Amino acid sequence: MKDKRFLIAGSILSADLLNLQRDVEEALNVGVDVIHFDVMDYHFVPNMTFGPAFLKAMHHKFPNAVFDVHLMIDPVTPEIVDDYIDAGASWISFHPEACIHTHRMLTYIRSKNVKAGIALNPSTAPELLEYLLDDLDFVLVMTVNPGFGGQKTIPSTLNKVAKIKAQIQKANKDIFIEVDGGVKDSNIKExxxxxxxxxxxGSAFFGADDKKVAIDNLHSALNA
Structure with a gap:
């Protein structure tokens, strides 16, 4: 699954877009475990961000980094997935609403030796995971509506995390849960x-004046 009990993924959506190489390098140096790469198409969500060419350039600069690619696009196709895999993706998650054959896409991603995940919007029911647990590496729970950084966590989404955790434990599967939206040192333990x-x-890390202090505060809160 992963080497550590908890992982911090830095979302470059909240980094300085004119100095991304600098910000990613600093993030990795102070202890961020994963670089979270939000892909938006101005269709599935009302924003547009990074394409595979950008990921390829970033992977070239940081070949040992774990790149977590969250596809907020419609449709999700094998050709698009291949573009991000070839560019250096380590994990890929996508939304079931954007893929007709969800099971087939999960097995396709895993066949490329990349971790495969399902991303759930705040209003997406977790019950659909029941039929996918055999082919999942992780579940990405959106605790805000996707598209923009800096939002506050929607409280009701945390109960969804608990339901998914119970599903995974009942099925005795090695699947980890990732949470995206409004995470900061004051709520990460909850x-x-x-x-x-x-x-x-995102902003709780990349918006901090001292990123080493920010990551230390996140770890301290988790271990409290």
């Missing part, structure tokens, strides 16, 4: 208590 293990942090 989110963890519902069953999350990977925490996507």
């Amino acid at each position: 989110i963890e208590s519902y069953g999350a293990e990977v925490f996507v942090v």
Whole structure:
């Protein structure tokens, strides 16, 4: 699954877009475990961000980094997935609303030796995972509506995390839960208590004046 009990994923959506190489390098140097790469198409969500050419350039600069690619696009196709895999994706998640054959796409991603995940919007029911647990590496729970950084966590989404955790444990599967949306040092412990293990942090990290202090505060809160 992963080497550490908890992982911090830095979302470059909240980084300085004119100095992304600098910000990613600093993030990795101070202890961010994963670089979270939000892909938006101005169709599935009302924003547009990064394409595979950009990921390829970033992977070239940081070949040992774990790149977590969250596809907020419609449709999700094997050709698009291949573009991101070839560019250096380590994990890929997508939304079931954007893929007709969800099971087939999960097995396709895993066949490429990339971790495959399902991303759930705040209003997407977790029950659909029941039929996918055999082919999942992780579940990305959106605790905000996707599209923009800096939003506050929607409280009701945390109960969804707990339900998914119970599903995974009942099925005895090695699947981790990632949470994205409004994560900061003041609520990360509460989110963890519902069953999350990977925490996507955007403005709470990249917006901090001292990023080493920011990551230390996140770890301290988790270990409290």
